[in-house]
Amino acid sequence: MVTDLSWKAFDNVDLSSSYLWTCPLHWDRRKRILLHNTPSTKLIPWAFVIFVLLFGYLCLSSVLLLGLALFGKISLSLIQTLVCVFLTILAGFVGIVEIATLLVMGHAAVGYNYCIKLERELLAGNSLQMVQVYLCIEEGSGGAKIETDITKYGESKNINFKKAPCEKTIILTPRKLKTIEFIFGKCCSTSVTGATTNKQYGGSIKNGEHKTTQALQQNFTKTVGHRRRVLHLQKRDRNSGKAIFSWEIYLLTENPKEIKMFLEISQEISRLAGVGSIWACFGPLNSQGLCGRTGGRPLPPGKLDILGLILNAFVALFSIYPCFSTPFALYSEYDPLILWRNVFLPPNSQTSFLFELAFHFLRWLLLFPSMLQICRLFPILVLGSTVGCLLIRNCITAFDKTPFRIGQGHHAISAMLRNYLKLEIILQLYYQMSSTCVSTLMGVGLMLEVVVNFATLKMTHVIPMPLYLVCPSLAVLIPAIIHLLLPMAVDIHGKTGQVIKKWKRHAVISLDKKYLTRRLRSTRPLRFSAGLFGFNFYNIVRNTKATYYGAIIYYSITALLSVKVIKV
Incomplete structure (x- = not known):
């Protein structure tokens, strides 16, 4: 399955290449879609890197050096010959793939984005997934702000997810508790999917009453069905006239109208209770009661996402690789420009300091952008292929169910x-x-x-x-x-x-x-x-x-x- 770490690897690819020039294919981490750029003036820097640096400097110059060495015009060592062969294959492969992405990747990007959408629809439609909402009110204003911009699958785009501090509850007076009881009774009696028994929900919210989550969940499933809410109230102090009030709300719904209505009523509860913030967490139910980011799937408890870690490590490796490989290549004198200099200039020729400085700066200027373009392509190819196969496998798994x-x-x-x-x-x-x-x-x-x-x-x-x-x-x-x-x-x-x-x-x-x-x-x-x-x-x-x-x-x-x- 496509987990949060897998999508995070895609986001890291876009983040690591955000300072580069515009390329034909890139990942939009905000919209989480694959974008394809048609030929335009924005691609002029990319075209210069591909045709001048990759094809001209690395590939063509290496081929010419190999040809001259083959006909006995120049002498190359075994290491220099292997480096020229490697640069020819690498630069030619990257250049051909980049041109192919420009010419034929438009339809593929559309299909890829629609595959993401189809996978979500199939997984949402074939398995009725219980969504857990932890809602805890606490005094002060240090909590996260709740937005009501809800997506189709019941996850909010603008919620700052944090672990709900359910042990930090607020002490409510019986008057405020009665007001909240009325609001929750109104919430259950005005559900979008149909009428419910107000007695079943509103009557159960009383000061001093305690029910376990398991009992409420069983009663909820038997009497109401799969599209209602469960309220779990806890009383901490039985002797005083005040009640320590906390609750857990379970939603078995994917209707955005119901979730939006619940959030609006929750904000009203916060106002009546006189508190400054509401902590909330939306996501698929797991043992910790925590949620994942929109677009990913939670892992079973105790299971490590090996694939996600490998993909993120792969992206990080190729992000920093140009910063290390370029100085190493320049220091070892394995770039084509230094080989051409040895052809045209005698080994012991005397040159000025300015000439040496300009020459080495030109070597860096020709090699570093080429390495950036090469190291940008491979993470997109590997991640696109891996996540694409995972999306298709998820769709097939949904068909299997x-x-x-x-x-x-x-x-x-x-x-x-x-x-x-x-x-x-x-x-x-x-x-x-x-x-x-x-x-x-x-x-x-x-x-x-x-x-x-x-x-x-x-x-x-x-x-x-x-x-x-x-x-x-x-x-x-x-x-x-x-x-x-x-x-x-x-x-x-x-x-x-x-x-x-x-x-x-x-x-x-x-x-x-x-x-x-x-x-x-x-x-x-x-x-x-x-x-x-x-x-x-x-x-x-x-x-x-x-x-x-x-x-x-x-x-x-x-x-x-x-x-x-x-x-x-």
Whole structure:
């Protein structure tokens, strides 16, 4: 499931790249949507970085150096040759992907945003989720301000969420308590969804009465149903004439009108009680009674969000990577400009201080923006692919929980299959982009993994130590990314196949068996494909993962046994 940490990683990507130039694809952390910028004057700095720095400086100049070394015009060491090959592949890959996002990512962004919306609708519609509201009134004005801007799913956009200090209750006089009792009775008798018994709720709010949350919840579920409120009152002092007043309110509703009405009445309670603030927390019910941020899903108690932590660490790593890799490359003299200087100038040539200062500043000016653009692209690709697969898996999980609707008639069947058709259309919207990215990422990942495995195991005595440390880190990072993305893409095909089989088994109890059987016969499992320019090479199915892992191991062993490295 897509948790709060996963969305936080997306927000961190936008935050870390907010100081950069405008790019074709970026994440809006305020609206939480993926935005695509069409060609305009805002993209001129981006075009300069892509075509001049990446393609011209890094890629083309490295190719020219390799060509001159191939024909014997210049002499390059093994390290310089490997650096030129690496820069050519990296800059060419990033430039091609950036141009592809500009040209074909418009429909994919629309499909991605609609997938976010569809996932929320399916999870909200298929499972009746109990939403817990902690409301505690305390004296003073240090609490959080409650806004009444409520979203469709019963979560507020403008509430400053804090842990409700329910142990800090206010002492109310019987007169104020009676006034609050009347307001809550009015709240329950004027519910939006229909009439309720005022006696059931208003009569239970009396000074000195105590009921447990479990008893009220059972009584609430049996007598009223799934769209009413539960009030839990506690009395702390039985001897004095004053009562310590606190309550817990459980909402089994997703109607924004009901929640908005409740907030308005809560503000009225705060005014009558003579207090300055109300503490509130909205969100799905869990053991702590706390909520999550809008758009995420809470984890079970005691479970650690490993995926969210990995994604946030991945974003943080690539955010600070240009600040360390650029000085290292300049100090080690592995950039193309210093190699061209060694070609045109003798090694022992005398130059002025101003020339050296301007030359090194030009090296930094050409390399640092290129590294920023490269390190900006990879987090968006990894996060977009990961969260997109998680959203699709959540939609499939919602489909898996709907077989009971099959026996409800033609209307329920049409609604269920219509949602499945929506998901098919979403995948078709970014089919061209997804197939190209899948084939490119799997191909580049295979080649890079074989190269870094070979360099890690057989070139320890050839590559200098600062540069050698890059190879083991990439040898671990690339399989981690593959193991993160590939199983999720494979599961989409397997789970949709299981869902369709389950629907076919439940079709025998349907009221419209012939219609459902005909529709299910034409329904196909969802899957990703790898291809280029509209031509599919292969589909991402269950045996793809084993075949891909086997190819990495096979070519790595072949390279290790075939190539003999001699220490220079």
